[in-house]
Amino acid sequence: MDEKKREKKHISMRTFLVITVFLVILLVTAGTAIGIIVFSGQTARDKLLDETEEHAERLADQIALHRFRIESPENTLAADLDETAFLAGGRILVIDRNYRIVKDTFSFQQESYIVSENIMTVMTGEQERLGWIRNSYAEVMLPIRDSSNQILGVIVSTASTRSIEQQHKIIVRNTLLLSGAVLLVAFLAVSLVARLTVRGLRDMNRKIAHISEGNLDEKLPESGFKETRYLAQNYNAVIAQLADIDSTRQEFVSDVSHELKTPITSMKVLAESLLQNENASTEDYREFMTDIVDEIDRETKIINDLLALVKTDKQNAVMNFAEVDINQLIDVIMRRVTPIAKKRNIELTYESYRSVKAEADEVKLSLVISNLVENAIKYNVDNGWVRITLNADHKYYYIKVADSGVGIPEDAKDKVFERFYRVSKDRSRDTGGTGLGLAIARSSIHAHGGTIKLYSESGKGTTFTVRLPLKQEASEQDTTEDEA
Numbered sequence: 110m111d112e113k114k115r116e117k118k119h120i121s122m123r124t125f126l127v128i129t130v131f132l133v134i135l136l137v138t139a140g141t142a143i144g145i146i147v148f149s150g151q152t153a154r155d156k157l158l159d160e161t162e163e164h165a166e167r168l169a170d171q172i173a174l175h176r177f178r179i180e181s182p183e184n185t186l187a188a189d190l191d192e193t194a195f196l197a198g199g200r201i202l203v204i205d206r207n208y209r210i211v212k213d214t215f216s217f218q219q220e221s222y223i224v225s226e227n228i229m230t231v232m233t234g235e236q237e238r239l240g241w242i243r244n245s246y247a248e249v250m251l252p253i254r255d256s257s258n259q260i261l262g263v264i265v266s267t268a269s270t271r272s273i274e275q276q277h278k279i280i281v282r283n284t285l286l287l288s289g290a291v292l293l294v295a296f297l298a299v300s301l302v303a304r305l306t307v308r309g310l311r312d313m314n315r316k317i318a319h320i321s322e323g324n325l326d327e328k329l330p331e332s333g334f335k336e337t338r339y340l341a342q343n344y345n346a347v348i349a350q351l352a353d354i355d356s357t358r359q360e361f362v363s364d365v366s367h368e369l370k371t372p373i374t375s376m377k378v379l380a381e382s383l384l385q386n387e388n389a390s391t392e393d394y395r396e397f398m399t400d401i402v403d404e405i406d407r408e409t410k411i412i413n414d415l416l417a418l419v420k421t422d423k424q425n426a427v428m429n430f431a432e433v434d435i436n437q438l439i440d441v442i443m444r445r446v447t448p449i450a451k452k453r454n455i456e457l458t459y460e461s462y463r464s465v466k467a468e469a470d471e472v473k474l475s476l477v478i479s480n481l482v483e484n485a486i487k488y489n490v491d492n493g494w495v496r497i498t499l500n501a502d503h504k505y506y507y508i509k510v511a512d513s514g515v516g517i518p519e520d521a522k523d524k525v526f527e528r529f530y531r532v533s534k535d536r537s538r539d540t541g542g543t544g545l546g547l548a549i550a551r552s553s554i555h556a557h558g559g560t561i562k563l564y565s566e567s568g569k570g571t572t573f574t575v576r577l578p579l580k581q582e583a584s585e586q587d588t589t590e591d592e593a
């Protein structure tokens with residue numbers, strides 16, 4: 110119910126596109142239509158004034174030529190004036206120097222006198238000509254001049270605006286019709302374009318709903334517009350990652366079960382063989398029990414390592430950062446592992462280039478270094494060597510653990526940090542390895558914002574280099590540079 114209400118509040122992309130684009134087109138079309146109507150009206154009025162003026166000029170020349178003998182049978186002036194006024198739907202007045210109307214095409218004011226300010230300004234030459242449109246008429250006043258440019262009188266000519274009004278009406282009607290047609294076509298086109306644009310997204314949405322119903326193996330088609338294609342590509346990548354996480358999880362669970370089962374199977378075999386052997390001596394019991402205890406220890410170690418791994422997993426890591434004297438920390442580890450190295454006559458050296466104090470989780474960091482050093486001894490040859498060095502710059506400190514051991518084959522370099530991965534299962538089992546040590550070490554280092562790199566040559570030896578920040582600052586958290 111709430112979902113539906115919220116759905117209603119959100120405007121669809123299609124409606125938004127149609128409304129905004131159509132509004133823009135509407136504004137542009139209305140602006141253009143108003144422009145056309147105003148401009149055409151103005152042009153028609155200017156043209157009417159020009160024409161009226163042209164006719165008046167022509168008639169003024171004729172009147173001057175015939176020296177105001179308008180009604181004389183020698184010329185057609187009177188008829189010309191009447192015809193011009195009639196055709197223009199207006200009236201023409203011819204006024205002589207004495208302000209007497211010598212010709213009125215309407216005959217009303219013939220022979221009467223007229224004195225108006227406008228006529229006077231033209232008669233005196235103050236204004237070369239006057240013209241305006243008023244009360245549905247265009248009116249023009251021009252001086253009548255003789256050949257020596259003397260003003261002999263004034264001609265007043267008016268023309269009706271009825272004809273241009275009719276034309277203007279037609280233009281307005283046509284413009285409105287055309288605008289209507291443009292808007293209709295635009296609306297249809299915009300609706301179609303919006304529909305096509307949104308169709309990709311709508312199809313994608315439908316497909317995602319289908320995938321979310323549990324069909325995780327299906328992919329979104331990577332087609333259509335660039336944006337929808339990228340969206341589909343990214344979505345498919347996320348789904349692939351999810352599937353990957355899922356399969357890694359399943360793999361991990363099956364690895365854990367397998368690893369936990371192995372010591373139990375061994376214990377069962379040992380116990381059963383004791384039970385089946387009715388004549389088993391106390392020594393036999395003692396020997397088998399020792400083996401069973403070893404298997405229990407191994408099981409415990411796997412469980413402890415698994416718990417450590419879960420704890421150091423970056424998302425779950427609870428880090429107890431404090432200032433740690435790294436030189437001292439390595440000294441303690443050296444003292445602990447020296448007896449183990451001695452057993453196989455492995456030379457163990459530690460060199461510190463400077464004294465380092467850093468912010469670290471002491472317990473976790475100690476585990477990391479112990480693991481690297483113990484591995485260097487475990488996977489070494491008898492009479493070999495292990496060298497530990499410590500150095501620092503202004504930002505980081507570097508712990509290097511190098512050995513003269515069996516080395517790590519090229520194809521295994523990427524994998525040694527994976528959970529339960531062991532290069533040689535048998536050897537590792539003999540040395541009590543669970544294949545979790547390096548996985549724990551790496552996630553601990555990441556939780557410190559550090560990196561671990563490994564260089565190795567099969568048969569010659571291995572060097573692990575750990576780089577850790579001296580201070581725990583968010584900006585120094587850099588876990589992207591790991592390389593095998």
Ligand code: ADP
Pocket residue numbers: 480484485486488489512514515516517525526530531532533537541542543544545546547548571
């Ligand atoms: P394990 O508990 O088996 O030692 P690790 O995660 O510590 O597990 O190491 C993973 C594997 O990497 C080991 O089984 C071993 O094969 C290999 N490895 C680790 N350190 C070294 C080393 N210094 N020299 C050679 N191989 C090593």
